[in-house]
Amino acid sequence: MHLQFQGAARSVTGSMHMLTVQGRTVLLDCGLVQGRREEARQRNSTFPFDPSSIAAVVLSHAHIDHSGNLPGLVRHGFRGPIYCTKATKSLCDVMLKDSAFIQERDVEFINKKHQRKGLGPVTPLYTRTDVEATLPLLRGMEYGQTFDVIDGIHCRYEDAGHMLGSASLALTLKEGSHTCHLVFTGDLGRPGLPILRDPVFVGDEADFLISESTYGGRLHAPVSAMEEQLLDPIRRAVQRRGKIIIPGFAVGRTQELVYVLHRLSIEGKIDYLPVFVDSPLSVNVTEVFRKHPECFDEETRAILASPENNDPFGFERLTYIRDVEHSKQLNDRPGPFIVIAASGMADNGRIVHHLANGVGDARNMVVIVGYQAENTLGKKLVDKQPIVNIFGEPHEVKAEVVVLNSFSGHADRNELLSYVGKFNRKRMKRVFLVHGDPAQAEQLSGGLQAAGFSAVGIPDRGDEAMLC
Numbered sequence: 365m366h367l368q369f370q371g372a373a374r375s376v377t378g379s380m381h382m383l384t385v386q387g388r389t390v391l392l393d394c395g396l397v398q399g400r401r402e403e404a405r406q407r408n409s410t411f412p413f414d415p416s417s418i419a420a421v422v423l424s425h426a427h428i429d430h431s432g433n434l435p436g437l438v439r440h441g442f443r444g445p446i447y448c449t450k451a452t453k454s455l456c457d458v459m460l461k462d463s464a465f466i467q468e469r470d471v472e473f474i475n476k477k478h479q480r481k482g483l484g485p486v487t488p489l490y491t492r493t494d495v496e497a498t499l500p501l502l503r504g505m506e507y508g509q510t511f512d513v514i515d516g517i518h519c520r521y522e523d524a525g526h527m528l529g530s531a532s533l534a535l536t537l538k539e540g541s542h543t544c545h546l547v548f549t550g551d552l553g554r555p556g557l558p559i560l561r562d563p564v565f566v567g568d569e570a571d572f573l574i575s576e577s578t579y580g581g582r583l584h585a586p587v588s589a590m591e592e593q594l595l596d597p598i599r600r601a602v603q604r605r606g607k608i609i610i611p612g613f614a615v616g617r618t619q620e621l622v623y624v625l626h627r628l629s630i631e632g633k634i635d636y637l638p639v640f641v642d643s644p645l646s647v648n649v650t651e652v653f654r655k656h657p658e659c660f661d662e663e664t665r666a667i668l669a670s671p672e673n674n675d676p677f678g679f680e681r682l683t684y685i686r687d688v689e690h691s692k693q694l695n696d697r698p699g700p701f702i703v704i705a706a707s708g709m710a711d712n713g714r715i716v717h718h719l720a721n722g723v724g725d726a727r728n729m730v731v732i733v734g735y736q737a738e739n740t741l742g743k744k745l746v747d748k749q750p751i752v753n754i755f756g757e758p759h760e761v762k763a764e765v766v767v768l769n770s771f772s773g774h775a776d777r778n779e780l781l782s783y784v785g786k787f788n789r790k791r792m793k794r795v796f797l798v799h800g801d802p803a804q805a806e807q808l809s810g811g812l813q814a815a816g817f818s819a820v821g822i823p824d825r826g827d828e829a830m831l832c
């Protein structure tokens with residue numbers, strides 16, 4: 365039995381780990397690498413193994429850095445089952461179609477450039493046809509129930525509290541007379557996040573642990589600070605009659621933002637302010653949310669059941685925008701208003717147009733509410749670069765950029781230490797830290813060793829580890 369780390373190793377995106385038991389290999393996640401366009405394209409277009417040799421995929425959640433290369437895997441010959449939770453299955457349906465659309469459009473853009481330079485055309489990573497071939501392979505499973513992945517691998521999903529449908533995996537592995545327990549945290553959420561249930565501990569029966577480490581060295585403001593943190597930059601921008609531009613991951617962050625804005629609106633704090641969610645994907649995903657109340661916390665269920673204000677994803681001043689023309693009209697609309705658009709790292713999607721249109725105006729406000737990977741436009745704004753390239757053109761950044769650290773969907777250092785700290789230290793043979801930049805993973809590693817976990821590793825891409 366062994367593991368090989370193929371993605372999100374000493375980095376955050378492209379989550380993909382190979383687990384081999386009884387001579388057959390299963391993938392844990394099959395995500396897209398995000399970041400520098402050329403490098404990402406190169407990594408995403410080839411697999412370091414033969415996809416047709418993979419027996420099954422076990423998916424932790426629907427975020428594109430975990431699920432986004434499933435259609436690529438199928439395009440290159442994979443035909444096995446893809447296990448996920450029921451809500452993840454529903455989300456993949458909309459998210460993978462959207463991702464294929466982005467891939468096809470990206471290639472049009474690249475090929476125009478290539479043509480000018482006399483270079484040959486490139487093909488998309490995958491197309492909507494590949495997505496159509498992928499979706500029937502998805503198997504939606506219940507939380508808390510054990511299922512067989514292949515002979516020798518059993519899996520149980522528990523709620524990771526990170527996004528709708530997100531899960532941690534408790535895997536039991538059997539080969540010959542050996543049995544061992546492997547846990548994969550997936551992306552781990554935070555207790556108290558709006559809408560979602562709190563992360564459920566998978567149980568301390570683990571010999572090996574693969575843990576995320578996104579914020580292994582950082583502390584977030586408490587979830588309870590969300591409303592105040594958001595209100596402060598809104599008020600400043602409203603005084604200047606500026607636009608408030610928020611890149612939001614179409615899944616998760618956008619619905620949370622809407623939920624918090626809904627509360628601020630009911631409390632009369634922003635009831636005058638128009639809010640636009642400009643993303644056809646967010647519109648579709650919000651529909652998926654409404655279909656999966658089994659993933660909601662008590663508070664959200666109570667809102668759904670209340671006689672008035674009973675839509676946590678909508679309120680009077682909120683408009684969801686599907687069509688492009690309506691989206692373009694926002695360019696000429698005078699502030700103040702809020703626009704939330706995807707993608708969350710501003711590397712593609714409608715948010716890029718809003719930023720191209722808005723960053724040059726000092727009245728405007730850009731509010732960053734999620735993780736920004738290296739080399740994305742979002743990260744450049746967070747780093748306060750005075751000039752950023754958007755669609756190949758330089759734009760001077762005059763708008764104010766604020767980063768809110770209470771909105772993270774990821775556990776922070778203390779929350780990670782507390783979650784991992786629940787495992788039996790004597791039993792745990794090795795902890796592998798993934799899904800984190802090296803500095804973050806190293807700080808978490810230090811914390812875990814101080815807490816009594818003697819063997820903690822930060823595997824690099826291609827590294828292998830024997831289990832049992």
Ligand SMILES: [Zn+2]
Pocket residue numbers: 425427526527551
């Ligand atoms: Zn995630």
Ligand SMILES: [Zn+2]
Pocket residue numbers: 376379427429430551799
């Ligand atoms: Zn992730």
